[in-house]
Amino acid sequence: MAAFLLMESAMTQSNIPMDDFVAGFSPQGLPVRGRVIRLSEGTISPILKRHAYPDHLAEILGEAVMLSALVGSGMKFDGKILAQAEGDGPVSMLVGEYTKAGGLRGYARHEPERWAWLDKVNKGEKPHMPQLFGAMGRLGLMIVYANTDLKPYQGIVPLAKGSLAQCAEDYFRQSEQVETKLRLAVQRDVTGSWRAGGMMIQKIAGDLARGDTDEGWREAEALFSTLTDEELTDPALPAPDLIYRLFHEGGVAMDSDAQVLDDICTCNRDRLVGTLQGMADESLRDMVEPDGTLKVDCQFCSRSYSIDIDEVTSAAN
Numbered sequence: 089m090a091a092f093l094l095m096e097s098a099m100t101q102s103n104i105p106m107d108d109f110v111a112g113f114s115p116q117g118l119p120v121r122g123r124v125i126r127l128s129e130g131t132i133s134p135i136l137k138r139h140a141y142p143d144h145l146a147e148i149l150g151e152a153v154m155l156s157a158l159v160g161s162g163m164k165f166d167g168k169i170l171a172q173a174e175g176d177g178p179v180s181m182l183v184g185e186y187t188k189a190g191g192l193r194g195y196a197r198h199e200p201e202r203w204a205w206l207d208k209v210n211k212g213e214k215p216h217m218p219q220l221f222g223a224m225g226r227l228g229l230m231i232v233y234a235n236t237d238l239k240p241y242q243g244i245v246p247l248a249k250g251s252l253a254q255c256a257e258d259y260f261r262q263s264e265q266v267e268t269k270l271r272l273a274v275q276r277d278v279t280g281s282w283r284a285g286g287m288m289i290q291k292i293a294g295d296l297a298r299g300d301t302d303e304g305w306r307e308a309e310a311l312f313s314t315l316t317d318e319e320l321t322d323p324a325l326p327a328p329d330l331i332y333r334l335f336h337e338g339g340v341a342m343d344s345d346a347q348v349l350d351d352i353c354t355c356n357r358d359r360l361v362g363t364l365q366g367m368a369d370e371s372l373r374d375m376v377e378p379d380g381t382l383k384v385d386c387q388f389c390s391r392s393y394s395i396d397i398d399e400v401t402s403a404a405n
């Protein structure tokens with residue numbers, strides 16, 4: 089994988105875009121590999137505007153979308169990864185999805201009355217995960233392979249911490265045995281557009297060549313702890329500059345082939361028809377419109393489909 093060493097004079101020479109991308113990096117001299125993501129008008133803004141979520145819910149959904157991309161873009165597989173949170177609180181389901189081709193999408197389901205009550209209790213402050221998803225809330229990271237012969241893989245942890253990032257750190261520590269630090273930030277500007285930025289670093293285990301890596305990891309953690317939400321989302325602070333600001337003492341090798349991301353939904357008519365054909369005819373006829381069609385909207389992108397009832401009932405197959 090192509091990479092370049094970030095130096096002060098190299099900031100403007102990289103091929104890293106300003107927004108809507110994810111890229112890897114490696115601080116020199118530290119036992120760390122990392123990934124950085126920036127989202128804006130081409131991705132997160134239309135995803136969050138599409139359903140007019142309450143601001144804090146939109147922020148947390150944006151975090152889930154970034155989490156799926158940060159994790160998925162570092163994996164060598166063809167398919168998609170979902171960061172999905174579920175529970176019995178005011179938010180029953182929230183999912184961010186990344187496909188290996190760079191498509192992103194997200195969706196959340198909540199109860200407006202319970203959300204309004206929680207917002208009142210919190211006096212407008214951002215709620216923590218147990219408040220949103222209840223005591224039984226859980227976070228799952230699911231890999232769905234394009235090769236249908238391979239079964240999906242899912243790891244699950246409780247949503248017991250304050251933020252989605254902290255819960256994801258627990259996932260990596262417990263399910264993958266990898267020490268991980270995550271920072272995810274989503275903000276709306278004065279024009280109503282959304283911006284998002286995130287960063288993830290993971291500890292590289294020690295071996296005979298590297299020796300013990302605990303001290304180096306503690307140094308990386310200390311540097312990472314200085315990162316702010318404002319830095320992650322600042323349009324005037326390019327990601328290479330931010331990474332250099334954090335790890336400038338030893339330099340940083342950053343991948344030059346950043347992946348461009350886009351707001352792309354994977355819904356399509358053929359897949360929907362296949363799903364409907366798997367339902368009982370009686371259930372389908374209860375859903376039929378007066379004109380003899382089934383009207384179905386994609387929860388993610390709000391695209392509407394109109395399908396003739398005769399196309400999906402057993403008599404037609």
